[in-house]
Amino acid sequence: MSRLTSSNAFDELSRALARPTPRRELFKNMARVAAGVVASTFLAGRSFAAACPTDFITCGTQCCPPGFYCATANLCCQTGQYVCGTVCCAFHYICKNGACVVNPSDPPVPKPPHQKPHQPR
Numbered sequence: 001m002s003r004l005t006s007s008n009a010f011d012e013l014s015r016a017l018a019r020p021t022p023r024r025e026l027f028k029n030m031a032r033v034a035a036g037v038v039a040s041t042f043l044a045g046r047s048f049a050a051a052c053p054t055d056f057i058t059c060g061t062q063c064c065p066p067g068f069y070c071a072t073a074n075l076c077c078q079t080g081q082y083v084c085g086t087v088c089c090a091f092h093y094i095c096k097n098g099a100c101v102v103n104p105s106d107p108p109v110p111k112p113p114h115q116k117p118h119q120p121r
Helices: 003-018 023-043
Strands: 057-059 062-064 068-072 075-078 082-084 087-089 093-096 099-102
Touching: 057 068, 057 075, 062 068, 062 075, 068 082, 075 082, 075 087, 082 093, 087 093, 087 099
Parallel strands: none
Antiparallel strands: 057 062, 068 075, 082 087, 093 099
């Protein structure tokens, strides 16, 4: 916006505020402002759900593919896994300090290739 345009906009606003306003118009404008404040209060801080493709599950702002479930907000775990902090553990593992470790009472099983949950779309 150029300085001249900015100056003109300020002049227009000043004129609009200086002109007499009927009470009815004043109350309408006050109601609009109040409605905006109420709406922004209710919508502030909300994260809107993801629009997921067919067969995907909405998980916070992300989508879990088939064979996964929404374990916590924005964390998809594969069916048969459980949440351990911010990762998903297979049933042969236990959660220790936020990491999946081999359950000492189970027979040895191969360590999974990774402990990170599926990265949803």
